[in-house]
Amino acid sequence: MSWDSFFWFALTAVLLWAAGAFFAWKGKKVWVYVCTLAGIAVFLAFILGMWITLERPPLRTMGETRLWYSFFLPVAGIIVYSRWRYKWILSFSTLLSLVFICVNLFKPGIHSKSLMPALQSPWFAPHVIVYMFSYALLGAATIMAVYMLIRKRASASEINLTDNLVYVGLAFLTFGMLFGALWAKEAWGTYWAWDPKETWAAATWLCYLVYLHLRKAKSGEWQTACVILLVSFVCLQICWWGINYLPSAQGLSIHTYNVK
């Protein structure tokens, strides 16, 4: 399996997801699950195929992490759909996934097979996969925040959904961060070095904690909470890819693998 066959797998998956989203609007539950899960299976098949061909998990380049992100968005979408039955959620997740697929089609990452020794660790796959799943959930929470802010109103169930996405997303964010710390101890002898990527991971984590405690304190307006979600998501983007362009990380970060 290689990036050459990506187009066909992605096309099939997106068509199936789109069909699932369509059936969600029509209220045909069984077909929603059949189509969405089939799409997820097709996409997963590509990822696993890449994994086998590359002889390493496809997690190193930005292109490869985008692959997981495109995969987890519909996964998060179908989970939210099965709990809250939002008709629009699958359309959203499909569209967002499509954006990342298009980025990969037009600007694929490095196609190299090699994996530098520092990344050869049993922690590598869980660290990145857990982070990508968290990013997908927190991305969905951000969309909810934007949606509520634009409409200037929020129903109890919409706020409830947003809270849930943040709780689960933050849990996975914490897993990702701590798996990273445990791995770093094995690889570099220190579990936390305040490397720019780690600093932004901490800032992101703290921002989502602000949201959580603000909601718990029950004293803030939902608008304030939504704005905090937007700020948090900006931090998350800086942590994910933004630091590659930050002066503070140039030559200092051990995490800027994709910049040569």
Next chain:
Amino acid sequence: MWAKPWNMKEGFLIGGGLLFVGLMLQVAIGPIRWELFAWPVNLIVLVLLLAAIVVAFTLRGKVYAFEWMMHAGAAVPCLVYAASLTMLMGLLPQVRTGGLPWLSRMLQFWPFVLIWTWMMIISALASMNHLLRWKVCEIPFLLNHLGVVVAIVAATLGSADTQTLQLTAFTGEPEWRALADNDELVEPGLAIELHKFILEEYDDGTPKRFASDITVYTEDGKTVPGTVEVNKPLKMNGWKIYQYGYDVRYGSESPYSVFQLVRDPWILWVYIGIFMMIAGALCLMLFMAPKPVKS
């Protein structure tokens, strides 16, 4: 303002006060020198910190501020300050020398440290409150809050006791000496003899594996053969031995291999904190998330 019940406004003011005090300290006594916290100073600081928390907790009925500190409303401003300072740290290059005054060495910057300390105290107080109410349903809260405190306090206070040495071993010559951070030669109490440095490459020439075939000798007479490679350190007499470097001019023919020796006596507590946080995050997802409301 300052009328009971306090909420976030008071918290933002207190945080502002801490920033101010921090700046004054920075001007008056300069950046924090973490090396001064080496054993047993860190133990004393820890005991004082715990005592302060217990006293504050006991007085919560008399002093309203202590009562207020245990609530989410107090956590919000503190987290906002901590997040903002951490973002600032992420934006500005952090360097040992040069750069901006104060802000290029955020970890030694008093306001940053005071805000994080405040966060730990709030979290510890809230934990005590939940601990004494002891019920099974308090476990998720405790894992999250106490976990953070244990991990961060142990990591911070323990940092001065962490020893990181560099040992350069040439093929066939057991080396007993290693270089400390301050360029001083010290004896870690073990020797490393390099048999062969191993560098494997992929077809495209990028490195695939760095490893060293070694024997470790200890002062108490142990002789242990082993292999150290990136991501696979070797544990020996309280030290962890990491593959660190080699002579890049010679590649796989490198006549020596550089090892990093790390000893961190507080690591167990950091791990305990980290595992509490992992369990806490699991609880966050499974038990703490609000119950779904259907539209």
